């Protein structure tokens with residue numbers, strides 16, 4: 001997208017007469033950006049490990065104000081979407097920029113429903129995994145394998161192919177997720193059902209068996225839908241940036257989403273929800289909290305409070321507040337509101353928010369802090385938590401991929417500050 005400079009930045013380097021004039025661009029919201037692309041021709045690269053201060057693209061999908069704890073999807077605040085919308089409506093919004101009319105929503109829901117099955121041959125891919133394989137390993141494998149089944153829609157320059165692929169991925173991720181759970185339990189896969197809504201269908205595929213009818217609890221289904229909604233997109237996070245980078249090579253969208261799943265798996269990113277429950281189990285009792293908070297503050301201890309801190313939010317993650325409220329609703333519905341795990345999480349949060357170390361570093365609970373408690377209460381095993389995150393995040397990944405591919409783009413190819421050996425001659429082994 002061609003940008004128009006709103007002002008100029010000037011950069012001078014000690015010992016050089018020239019002053020580099022760099023165009024500054026302004027967005028609708030948020031920080032202005034300085035286009036440093038011309039620096040290479042002047043003999044310099046910018047240096048920003050971890051991309052702390054780097055805008056890698058322009059985008060119209062999601063806006064985050066980390067200082068104010070604001071999250072907008074196509075301009076709509078996450079709090080209003082969580083309260084008034086639902087997951088598939090948000091999927092439509094992320095993909096199409098506007099909220100659907102009732103007719104558009106009905107058509108979209110019907111389209112997604114009729115893409116929830118996977119090819120029967122795909123079942124054999126599961127058989128290759130050990131039963132104790134981590135479900136994220138399975139999801140990386142089978143999602144990438146989907147590209148082998150859709151040769152009819154892999155022309156990424158064809159908008160219709162991109163559209164059908166988005167629908168297939170949104171529709172099939174819950175099916176694949178439930179299959180990865182069933183495979184681990186040794187129970188038979190449960191087919192999707194078109195008489196159920198998205199979250200109900202997912203829970204049915206997870207917990208139904210062929211032996212008897214399974215009734216989905218509507219409160220749990222509503223909570224599951226909200227969990228997917230809260231995870232749907234989050235600007236240029238590590239996994240979305242991975243999807244964009246993979247997509248910039250022209251790789252097929254299934255391979256790009258598989259790359260996103262792999263990146264999400266890490267405990268610093270989507271793997272944090274699983275790590276929060278592991279951490280709470282390790283703490284074990286409220287009386288041990290102070291010891292673990294001390295470990296988190298100790299610069300010589302690499303222990304971190306999982307579910308705390310964020311690269312962008314230096315305020316409460318707005319999703320965490322909604323997740324906390326949903327947590328209370330689910331636990332009350334299940335009659336376990338006095339869950340020791342919840343009490344420990346609430347005590348940990350209270351201690352951390354009052355502690356100078358966390359206050360000074362502006363470390364607040366993030367989306368992962370409460371999600372795991374809800375998922376555990378619903379009966380979803382800890383190793384499936386990041387699969388839930390990946391399922392929820394799919395529309396965000398595919399919307400960013402589609403936004404990039406649908407406009408002119410360049411292959412992503414960062415440079416480096418080289419600190420290795422300068423050129424030297426080879427020494428034969430006899431002379432070393």
Ligand code: SDX
Pocket residue numbers: 050233234236237238267268269270272296297303304305306307308309310311312361363366367368
């Ligand atoms: C997600 O990017 C996204 O949008 C991600 C996400 C999404 O929706 O896609 O929001 C989802 O990934 C949420 C984050 C989940 N991860 C965790 O909960 C893991 C625990 N948190 C951290 O590891 C950490 O906070 C990160 C990785 C999330 C952010 O790390 P940064 O931005 O690189 O910050 P940093 O590591 O430089 O930390 C700054 C300081 C450091 O101390 P000092 O060197 O200044 O003394 O804060 C400390 C860190 O040691 N710190 C923590 C901490 N997080 C940061 N100390 C203790 N516990 C923590 N959790």
